[in-house]
Amino acid sequence: MSLLTLAIAYGLVGLCLAGWRWQRGPRAHAFADAVLLLLFWPLYAPFCWGSREEADPLARRLRRVEVRARELDRVLATPDFDVDAVVRRADLLEAAGQRQAAATARRALVNIQRLQALRQRYADELAVVEALQHQLRIQAQVLRVAGQAEGGLEDLVAALEARVGALEEVLAEPLVEAGGVL
Amino acid sequence: MNRVLRVPVLVPALAGTGLLGFWLGLRTESLSLWKATLGVPLAVLGAALISAPALYIGAAVVRAAPSPGAVLSGLARGLDDAGLALLGLLPAILFLGATARRAEVAAVVALAALAGSMLFGLRLLYGRVFPTVEARVRALPVFGAWAAVSLGIGLMMLIRVLELRP
Amino acid sequence: MSAEVMITDGLTPDVRAAEPAKASVVQPGPLAAPAVAPEDGLLALVDNLLRGHTTLLQRIEDGTDLGGLARGLVGVIAVSAALFGAAMGGYRGGIQVFFAAVKLPMALLLTAALCTPAFAALNAAARGRLDPRRDGAIMLTSLAAASLLISGTAPLILLAGFWAFDYHATTLLVVACCAVGGLFGLLFFLRAVTRGGGPARWWLALGIGLVFAGVGSQMSWTLRPFLVRPRTMEAPFIRAIEGSFLEAVDMSFDSARGRYTPDEASAVEGTEAWEAPTSQVRGESPGEPREAVVPQPAVDAVPRDDRMSLPEPDR
Numbered sequence: 306m307s308l309l310t311l312a313i314a315y316g317l318v319g320l321c322l323a324g325w326r327w328q329r330g331p332r333a334h335a336f337a338d339a340v341l342l343l344l345f346w347p348l349y350a351p352f353c354w355g356s357r358e359e360a361d362p363l364a365r366r367l368r369r370v371e372v373r374a375r376e377l378d379r380v381l382a383t384p385d386f387d388v389d390a391v392v393r394r395a396d397l398l399e400a401a402g403q404r405q406a407a408a409t410a411r412r413a414l415v416n417i418q419r420l421q422a423l424r425q426r427y428a429d430e431l432a433v434v435e436a437l438q439h440q441l442r443i444q445a446q447v448l449r450v451a452g453q454a455e456g457g458l459e460d461l462v463a464a465l466e467a468r469v470g471a472l473e474e475v476l477a478e479p480l481v482e483a484g485g486v487l
Numbered sequence: 488m489n490r491v492l493r494v495p496v497l498v499p500a501l502a503g504t505g506l507l508g509f510w511l512g513l514r515t516e517s518l519s520l521w522k523a524t525l526g527v528p529l530a531v532l533g534a535a536l537i538s539a540p541a542l543y544i545g546a547a548v549v550r551a552a553p554s555p556g557a558v559l560s561g562l563a564r565g566l567d568d569a570g571l572a573l574l575g576l577l578p579a580i581l582f583l584g585a586t587a588r589r590a591e592v593a594a595v596v597a598l599a600a601l602a603g604s605m606l607f608g609l610r611l612l613y614g615r616v617f618p619t620v621e622a623r624v625r626a627l628p629v630f631g632a633w634a635a636v637s638l639g640i641g642l643m644m645l646i647r648v649l650e651l652r653p
Numbered sequence: 654m655s656a657e658v659m660i661t662d663g664l665t666p667d668v669r670a671a672e673p674a675k676a677s678v679v680q681p682g683p684l685a686a687p688a689v690a691p692e693d694g695l696l697a698l699v700d701n702l703l704r705g706h707t708t709l710l711q712r713i714e715d716g717t718d719l720g721g722l723a724r725g726l727v728g729v730i731a732v733s734a735a736l737f738g739a740a741m742g743g744y745r746g747g748i749q750v751f752f753a754a755v756k757l758p759m760a761l762l763l764t765a766a767l768c769t770p771a772f773a774a775l776n777a778a779a780r781g782r783l784d785p786r787r788d789g790a791i792m793l794t795s796l797a798a799a800s801l802l803i804s805g806t807a808p809l810i811l812l813a814g815f816w817a818f819d820y821h822a823t824t825l826l827v828v829a830c831c832a833v834g835g836l837f838g839l840l841f842f843l844r845a846v847t848r849g850g851g852p853a854r855w856w857l858a859l860g861i862g863l864v865f866a867g868v869g870s871q872m873s874w875t876l877r878p879f880l881v882r883p884r885t886m887e888a889p890f891i892r893a894i895e896g897s898f899l900e901a902v903d904m905s906f907d908s909a910r911g912r913y914t915p916d917e918a919s920a921v922e923g924t925e926a927w928e929a930p931t932s933q934v935r936g937e938s939p940g941e942p943r944e945a946v947v948p949q950p951a952v953d954a955v956p957r958d959d960r961m962s963l964p965e966p967d968r
Contacts, residue, residue, distance in 0.1 A: 306513060306514065306581070306584075306585055307585060308582075308585045308586050308875070308894060310585070311581055311582065311585045334720075334724065337724055338724075341724070341727060344759075344762070344763075344766075345727075345762050345763065345765070345766040346766070347578055347766045347767065347769060347770050348762070348765050348766040348769045348789055348792070348793070349723065349727075349766075349789070351785035351786045351789055352719055352720040352723040352724075352786055352789065353720070368715075368716070369714075369715070372714060375851065382619075382620065383620075384620055387620065387621075490781055490782075491777045491778065491781060491782065491783050492783070567778075568778035568779075569778075571774045571775075571777060571778045572771070572774050572775050572778055572860075574770075574774055575770045575771040575772070575773060575774020575775060575777075576770075576771045576774070576864065577770070578766075578767045578770050578771075579767050579768060579770075579771055579864055579867070579868045582767055582868060582871065582872075583867060583868065583871055583897065586871055586874075586875055586894065586896075586897045587896065587897040587899070587900060588896035588897065588900055589896070589900060592897060592899055592900055596867075596899075603860060603863075606856075607775060607778070607853065607856060607857075607860060608778075610852075610853045610856050611778060611779060611852060611853055614852040614853065615852075
C-alpha cells in the first residue's frame with residue numbers, strides 16, 4: 306500500500322465523517338467540525354459526538370468521585386501505608402526504648418486504618434450505587450417494552466442522587482486527624 | 488468479557504495481531520498474506536499458552552501466586568491489552584510502513600510495534616497478577632525471567648511461522 | 654425533586670434532572686464543586702496554556718465542553734505553528750513563507766491525529782476504560798503548549814535571517830527552538846498522564862513519546878522542506894517522496910562509512926566504494942536482482958537542502 310493510496314483512503318473516511326457531521330448534529334460549529342473531521346478525523350471525531358457524561362451532571366459527579374477514590378487507592382498502595390510494616394516499625398522502636406518515636410508511629414497507624422475504613426465505606430456505597438444503576442436500567446427497559454414498570458423511576462433517580470451525594474461526603478472527609486502524623 | 492471494548496475475551500488480542508499480520512503480508516511480497524494474517528495471532532497465543540503454567544508455578548514457588556484462575560484471566564486480559572495497544576498503533580504503523588521505500592523497513596516497524604505492545608501487556612499483567620507491593624517484590628525476578636522466556640518463545644514461533652530471514 | 658428519564662436505544666437510560674439547578678437532594682460537598690467554566694476566547698486559553706495548567710487539567714478531567722476546548726486548541730496550534738513556520742520560510746523568503754506556514758501546523762496536527770489512537774488505546778488498557786475525548790484533549794493541549802513556546806522563539810529565526818546566518822547554523826537554531834518548545838509540551842503531557850493515577854503511567858508516557866517521535870520525524874520528512882537555502886531558485890511545496898526518515902538516517906550512516914549505492918557513488922568523484930565488490934553495495938547480495946531505485950538528480954543541479962553529507966563537486 307503506497308502513501309498515495311493511504312492518503313486517499315484517509316481522505317475518503319474524513320469526507321464521509323465530515324458529510325455526516327454536516328448533515329446531522331447542531332448547526333453551531335458545523336463548518337469547523339466538518340473541516341477538522343476531513344483533515345484530522347482520528348483526533349477530532351470523538352469530540353463531535355458528545356459523551357453522555359458531559360450532558361449528565363450526575364455522571365460527572367460520579368466520575369469526580371471515582372477520580373478521588375483512585376487517588377486514595379494509589380496512596381494506600383504505597384509502602385508507607387503498609388500496616389504490617391508500620392506495626393513492625395513501632396514494635397522495633399518500642400523495643401529499642403524510643404517511646405516517643407513509637408507513639409508517633411502508632412498515631413500514623415491510626416490514620417492509615419482510618420483511610421482503609423474510608424475506602425471500605427466508599428466501596429460499600431459504590432456497590433449500592435451500582436445496584437441502583439442496574440435497577441434503573443432494567444426499569445427503563447421494562448418501561449420501554451411494556452409501557453409501564455412497577456415502582457417509580459423518579460424515586461430510583463432520587464435514590465441514586467442521594468447515594469452519589471453520600472459518596473461525595475465519604476470522600477470529602479478529612480483524611481488525616483488533626484495532629485495526626487503520617 | 489473484555490470490559491474496555493465490551494467484546495468477548497481475546498477478541499482484541501486476535502483482532503490486533505491479525506490486522507498486524509494482514510498488514511505485514513500486504514506490504515511484504517515475500518510473505519504469504521494468509522500465512523501472515525493467521526501466523527502472527529498463532530505465534531502470540533501459542534507462546535502465551537505454552538508459558539502460562541510456568542508463570543503460576545514460578546509465582547507459587549516464591550509464595551506470591553494468586554489462584555490459577557486469576558493467573559489465567561490475568562494472562563487473557565494482558566493479551567487483550569496488548570491487542571488493544573496494537574489496534575491503537577495501527578494508524579502509525581500504516582503511515583510509517585507506507586512511507587518506507589524498502590519493505591524490510593515496514594516489517595521492522597510492524598514487528599517493533601508488536602514487541603512494544605507485548606511489553607506493555609506484560610507490564611499490566613504484572614500489576615494485575617501481583618496486586619500488592621509485597622507480592623510484586625517477591626515475584627519480580629520470577630516474572631522478569633518468565634517474561635523474557637515467553638517473548639523468546641513468541642519470537643521463535645513468529646520466525647518459524649512466517650519463515651522470516653534476517 | 655423531579656427528573657425525566659429519556660429512554661434511548663442504549664442500555665443506559667439518559668437521566669436528566671428536570672431542574673438541574675435544584676436537582677441535588679443532598680447539598681454537594683467540595684468534591685462536587687462547579688466545574689471550571691469554559692474559557693472565553695483564544696486569549697484566555699493561551700493564558701491558561703502558559704500559566705494555568707491545573708485549570709486546564711481540571712477541565713479535561715471534568716469533561717467540560719471538550720469539543721469547544723478542542724476547537725480552541727486547534728486554533729492555537731494553527732496560529733502559533735504558522736508563525737514559526739513563516740519565520741522559517743522567511744529565511745529564503747518569497748513563496749516559502751506561505752508554504753512553511755501551512756505545512757508546519759499540518760505536520761503537528763497530522764502527527765497528533767496518527768498518535769492519538771495509540772494514546773487512547775494504551776490509556777484504555779491501563780485504566781480499563783476507553784475515553785478518547787479526554788486523551789485527545791490531553792494530546793491537543795500538550796501540542797498547543799509546545800506550539801506557543803516555539804512561536805515565542807520565532808524572532809530568533811528572523812534574526813538569523815537578518816544577520817545572514819549560515820544554513821546549517823540556522824538549522825541547528827531551529828532544532829534548538831523546537832527542542833525547547835517540545836520540552837514544555839512534554840512536561841505538560843507527563844503531568845496530565847501521571848495525574849489520574851493507575852498502572853504503568855511512565856511506561857505509557859515513554860511508549861507514546863516514542864510513537865510521537867517516530868511519526869513526527871516521518872511526517873516532517875514527508876512534508877519537507879521547511880527551511881530552504883536563500884539561493885534555491887525553485888522551492889517546491891513538498892519534495893518527491895524518496896523513502897522514509899529512518900532510511901535516510903541509515904543511508905547517512907553508510908555514507909559516513911564510505912558505503913554508497915551505485916547511484917550515489919556515480920555522483921561522487923573518486924569515491925573508492927564505486928570500485929568495491931558487489932556484496933558491499935548496500936541493499937544487494939550476490940545473484941539477487943537489484944531493487945529498482947528512483948533516479949537521483951545530479952549533484953551539480955540546484956543544491957538539495959536535505960542532503961546531509963555528500964560533498965559538492967568542484968565548479
